[in-house]
Amino acid sequence: MEPSPNPEHRVEKTPPEGEVYDVMEGAGRWEIKIHDHGLVALLDVMPRFAPVGKSADFAIVQAARVSYGHGTKQVNEDVGLVRYLARHRHTTPFEMVEFKFHHVMPIFVARQWIRHRTANVNEYSARYSVVKDRFYRPSLESLRQQSKTNRQGGDQQVDSMTADEFYRYLDVVESHYSDYQAMLDKGVARELARIGLPLNVYTEWYWKIDLHNLFHFLSLRMDPHAQREIRDYANAMFSLVQPIVPIAAQAFLDYNLDSMRLSRLEVEALRSGQPLSSENKREQAEWEEKRRLLGLL
């Protein structure tokens, strides 16, 4: 069998060979360490090669021009087109760019992460392999108290006595790793021996996603409402993809992450200068927060 495709099937590249560059600059991976044992590594990108002078954003523009054809006269400049697509939620051209990552994170982070169903995932198998002796320990600065205003979050740092107790609590659960090993030594199946391990033990996976769905993930997980630990991963992922698709990344910040959605009631309140016409306390608190962000308070 011929190793290369039939020459008759080849169509010359546009632009021709030599006028493209590797968007990952020849690197095997781009990697950022997270917390004590975690990491986010970018392994591959599609398109891997971009025309010299352009970023991988070119693939978004290329796809959009197929659908818009010559009707893009008023938005036919690349930056303008990508930003127009992002503003108008014309999302499919963003799906033409894909990223493959390797992530190492604690199981409690992976549990939140796996809820994002649009990625392709292949996780380390603790049925097949032995779980490694790696546990997440929040640093003292990130050891926070339960928030009084947000039931899902925490803000202020705990006092030093509570911190000591917290670390002792982790010492106890992590000490079960030797029991796990003892069970393996006694011949208990790996798939059962693992069930006594705590949620702060690390897992890892390969995770592939397109840019549209990555932005959806990042908009939820870079947001201050997301748990700080998963936010650290999301921020690292954004900083890895930003230099590869700088135009789309800026549009994401401008029209998604750092933007604000107003409800009909909020628009009415803004227009009339009257209070929000809702008795709902949470809705009122959210409007208060938006007004604060807008500098209206």
Ligand SMILES: Cc1cc2nc3c(=O)[nH]c(=O)nc-3n(C[C@H](O)[C@H](O)[C@H](O)COP(=O)(O)OP(=O)(O)OC[C@H]3O[C@@H](n4cnc5c(N)ncnc54)[C@H](O)[C@@H]3O)c2cc1C
């Ligand atoms: C701050 C925060 C707190 C949360 N708290 C909780 C909680 O307390 N309990 C809990 O269970 N979850 C919680 N979640 C998870 C949340 O409810 C979502 O499951 C998660 O954010 C994934 O969102 P998604 O479904 O939009 O993403 P994805 O799964 O990535 O899907 C992306 C989009 O694709 C579409 N889609 C994908 N699959 C389907 C489908 N089968 N049917 C229809 N449309 C589909 C939807 O439009 C969806 O928005 C929380 C998430 C956040 C960010």
